[in-house]
Amino acid sequence: MPDCIYRLAIIDKSLCCIAPAHVGPCLGKGCSVALGHNISPQYRPAMKGKLKFWVQTKDPRVLQDTRLELLKNYPHLGLAEVCALEEDIVKIILEKGAEILHISKAIPFHTL
Amino acid sequence: MTHGICRRLGVTRLWAQGLTGKGVRVGIVGTGIDLSHPDLQGKIIATKDFSTRGIQDYVGHETAVASIIAGRGAKNWRLRGVAYDAELVIAKVTQDDGSAEEDVLIDALEWLASQGVHVINFSITSDCVTDGRDPVSREVNYLSEKREIGVVCAAGNYGPSQYSIGSPGAAEEAITVGCVNNQDVLRLASSRGPTLDDRVKPDCVAPGERILCARARNTTTCDIHSDHYGFFDLTSFATPHATGIWALLKQAFRNAMPQQIKQAIRESCDLAYMPFVSRIASLPSGFLYRLQATLKRLFSRRKFDEKYSLGYGRVNAYRAFLKLKELMNIEGKEKVLASKPTTT
Numbered sequence: 001m002p003d004c005i006y007r008l009a010i011i012d013k014s015l016c017c018i019a020p021a022h023v024g025p026c027l028g029k030g031c032s033v034a035l036g037h038n039i040s041p042q043y044r045p046a047m048k049g050k051l052k053f054w055v056q057t058k059d060p061r062v063l064q065d066t067r068l069e070l071l072k073n074y075p076h077l078g079l080a081e082v083c084a085l086e087e088d089i090v091k092i093i094l095e096k097g098a099e100i101l102h103i104s105k106a107i108p109f110h111t112l
Numbered sequence: 113m114t115h116g117i118c119r120r121l122g123v124t125r126l127w128a129q130g131l132t133g134k135g136v137r138v139g140i141v142g143t144g145i146d147l148s149h150p151d152l153q154g155k156i157i158a159t160k161d162f163s164t165r166g167i168q169d170y171v172g173h174e175t176a177v178a179s180i181i182a183g184r185g186a187k188n189w190r191l192r193g194v195a196y197d198a199e200l201v202i203a204k205v206t207q208d209d210g211s212a213e214e215d216v217l218i219d220a221l222e223w224l225a226s227q228g229v230h231v232i233n234f235s236i237t238s239d240c241v242t243d244g245r246d247p248v249s250r251e252v253n254y255l256s257e258k259r260e261i262g263v264v265c266a267a268g269n270y271g272p273s274q275y276s277i278g279s280p281g282a283a284e285e286a287i288t289v290g291c292v293n294n295q296d297v298l299r300l301a302s303s304r305g306p307t308l309d310d311r312v313k314p315d316c317v318a319p320g321e322r323i324l325c326a327r328a329r330n331t332t333t334c335d336i337h338s339d340h341y342g343f344f345d346l347t348s349f350a351t352p353h354a355t356g357i358w359a360l361l362k363q364a365f366r367n368a369m370p371q372q373i374k375q376a377i378r379e380s381c382d383l384a385y386m387p388f389v390s391r392i393a394s395l396p397s398g399f400l401y402r403l404q405a406t407l408k409r410l411f412s413r414r415k416f417d418e419k420y421s422l423g424y425g426r427v428n429a430y431r432a433f434l435k436l437k438e439l440m441n442i443e444g445k446e447k448v449l450a451s452k453p454t455t456t
Contacts, residue, residue, distance in 0.1 A: 054214075054247050072215055076258075077250045081215050107240040107279065109217060109248070111143055111173045111210035112269050112348040 050083045052106035059099040065092060081106070115190040117319050121353060122430030123194050126360050131433075133195025136359040138181055139224035139232040139261075141217065142174035144204035146328035149175060150340060151183035151191070152200070158227050159202040162216045167202065171210050172331030174202065176344045177235050179326030180352035181359070187340060191324060194356025194429075195363075201227045205236075212236060218251045221263075225255055230362045231262040231370075233355040234286070235348035238278040239270055243308035249283035256285035262362075262370040264289060264355040266347040267314040268303035274420060276303040277313045287358070287374045288313045288423070291320025291350035296384045296426050302347055305420035314423045316377060317384050320350030357429040364433060365440050376436035381425030386418055 052071065056078050057063065063070055063080050067088040071081040079102075084092075093100060118124050137157070144167045145156060152175070159167045169175045178193075182200055185192030203220035205212040217236075224232055232255070242249060255261040265283065267290040270276035281288040281303070290302040299320060305313035327334055327342035334342030354377065361373050368376075 052213075052215075074218065074247070074251075076254060077218075077247060079247055079250065081247075102245065104246060106214050107238045107246065109212040109214065109236050109238045109279075111171060111206060111236050112266055112346060 050085055053082050053084060053089055054102070054104050054106060055080050055082055055100065056102035057100050059096075062092070062096050062099050065096075067092060114324050115192075117323070117353070118194060120319070121194075121357070121426075122428045122432075123357065123360070125430040126364075126433055129364075131360045131363050133182060133193075133198030133356070133359040133363055136195060136198045136231070136362050137201060137227070137229045138195070138198050138355060138359055139201045139203065139227065139229035140174050140178055140181070141203050141205055141220050141224070141232060141234050142177065142236055143171040143206045143210060144169035144174060145178060145200075145202045146172075146175040146326070148329060149179070149326050150186035151179045151193075151326045153184065153186065155182050155184065155198075156200045156202055159204070160220070160223055161204045162220050162223075163204050163207055163212075165204075165208060167204050169204075169328040170208050170331065171206065172328040172333045172342070173206075173210065173235065173348060174204075175328035175331075176323075176325045176334070176342070176349060177233055177352045178202070180323060180349060181233060181356045183326055191341065194353055195359035198356075198359045201229050210236075214247050217248050221248075221251050221255060225259050225261055229261060231264060231355055231358045233352050234263055234265040234280060235351045237266055237268045237281055239268070240278050241275050241308055242279045242282045244279075244282040244284050244311070246279045246282075248280045249286070252280045252283040253285040256370045260370060262287065262358050262373055264351055264358060266351040267291075269301040269346045269348075270303045271421075272300050272302075272304060274304045274417075275306065275308065277305050277307055278303070281313060282307040282311075284311065285370065285374075287315045287354060287377060289347060289351045289354045289427075290314040290317040290421065290423065291347045292317045292384050292422075292426055293321040294319060296382070297387055298384060298421055299346065300387065302350075302421070304417070305423075312419060312423060314421075315374070316354065316381050316423045316425060316427050318350040318353040318427050320346050320348075323349045325349070354427050357427055357432060360429060361432060361436050365436055368436060368440060372439050373432075373436060376439055377427060377432045378424040380428055380431035380435040381423070382428045382431070384422045384426040386421060 069083040182198040183193035252263045265281045265286040322343040
């Protein structure tokens with residue numbers, strides 16, 4: 001089982017991959033050097049518990065996947081909030097990538 | 113909210129014309145409200161707690177924000193808000209530590225829309241840099257485009273690095289506000305653009321240094337001034353100035369669309385300065401002119417910095433009013449012309 005999820009984002013694309021934890025710092029540094037400061041590598045140990053994700057999909061059947069727990073649907077935004085393991089999300093992206101328009105991890109907000 | 117800031121922003125000139133926010137409903141998303149504060153008596157027409165901890169403001173954040181927008185100045189008239197006759201609708205979304213979740217924020221924005229608000233103040237943010245396609249930014253765009261509700265967002269306090277504007281400040285339809293000090297010089301902590309997809313943000317800046325406004329009961333998150341007041345800092349408290357100005361413009365032009373008000377505010381800004389440039393500019397002229405020109409060439413990147421740090425400049429309510437009047441007249445005439453039958 002891999003122990004890290006890497007999310008590498010550039011201006012209009014983001015890539016999610018699984019690799020061993022010790023690769024993280026080298027991967028992040030390597031990508032930053034290669035692609036300039038527009039890239040913001042985010043890597044951290046995979047969470048054991050389930051996390052919230054936002055999914056936009058062309059095919060509603062994606063949301064019926066048993067690995068996803070549907071929390072809320074926002075049809076006016078074209079988004080659904082789901083709960084899942086990070087590893088499962090990566091697997092779903094690999095399996096059904098063509099049907100998924102957007103997927104992102106829920107982000108925390110706070111007062112300034 | 114001190115009278116001096118209102119005068120500097122041209123707000124007092126709108127007050128003199130009878131524009132005080134009357135009949136405009138302002139929504140506030142955040143830490144709740146201190147309903148017992150004398151400056152907010154009779155101002156709040158609806159509240160909803162999405163945090164399950166009660167509507168009381170234990171952080172003191174949104175009580176201050178509310179008083180900058182629409183405080184009555186009960187103890188001192190010089191401390192009244194920008195749109196002191198506006199009505200307030202409060203949605204509490206944060207836990208006691210000031211954190212909130214995206215789905216709660218979207219639900220709160222939807223509820224505020226159902227309460228008939230004209231503009232929403234959003235002084236909480238995420239530190240994740242986005243391209244404006246995250247869920248909360250999408251909701252902000254939806255409210256502005258489909259429900260005709262303006263949303264004024266704080267840029268954040270993650271400066272001075274570039275690409276430090278998070279959600280929902282990165283939303284295309286939001287008006288995103290950075291902060292300057294009392295000399296209109298950008299504060300270092302104010303978040304800088306561009307967004308991840310290289311759009312200009314923030315849109316404008318407003319005062320955010322030692323803003324004297326309402327302090328919620330039993331809170332100490334500010335520099336305490338007296339029983340009911342405190343000094344607050346940075347973009348959270350710059351944003352409500354722009355929200356208040358939005359409310360005044362909405363009162364003046366009921367039919368104005370959020371996009372028109374945003375355009376008017378952006379295109380009527382006064383100059384604001386970058387910290388370094390302002391120091392050079394304040395030196396006596398003469399031989400320093402050449403030095404300045406050389407430095408400008410050397411630091412040509414600074415132009416890029418200015419654009420993505422100050423936006424269009426520091427807000428000016430009176431000039432925004434004139435600009436909106438112009439925009440409404442042009443579009444009104446265009447509509448009349450378009451409706452006239454053409455003869456062949």
